[in-house]
Amino acid sequence: MTRLIDVDKIKFEVFITTENYSLNPIYSSEYKRGWNNAVNALEQQIAELPTVERPHGEWITYEQDYHYANCSMCDFTITKEEKEEFNFCPNCGSDNRPKEGEKE
Numbered sequence: 001m002t003r004l005i006d007v008d009k010i011k012f013e014v015f016i017t018t019e020n021y022s023l024n025p026i027y028s029s030e031y032k033r034g035w036n037n038a039v040n041a042l043e044q045q046i047a048e049l050p051t052v053e054r055p056h057g058e059w060i061t062y063e064q065d066y067h068y069a070n071c072s073m074c075d076f077t078i079t080k081e082e083k084e085e086f087n088f089c090p091n092c093g094s095d096n097r098p099k100e101g102e103k104e
């Protein structure tokens with residue numbers, strides 16, 4: 001199964017790490033240059049990766065069981081508390097937020 005990841009989050013974390021390295025005098029300029037070269041190579045590779053459309057699903061709840069919800073795309077089960085926490089299915093990555101104009 002394809003694992004969907006948030007590239008913008010990775011880029012942000014790398015940016016923060018790069019900032020920390022660049023501001024910290026403990027790291028040599030050679031080290032910083034090596035880090036920047038690695039980051040540039042990684043960004044190039046990320047840019048060339050294929051993209052997939054994130055599937056849209058929903059959390060299905062059953063009237064007789066208020067404690068759990070199932071992903072409509074993969075049937076993964078989460079608790080009611082987790083349903084409030086997860087916009088995306090932690091198993092298949094589908095976007096399970098209510099669609100625009102839809103009420104939950």
Ligand SMILES: [Zn+2]
Nearest residue numbers: 071074089092
């Ligand atoms: Zn799922």
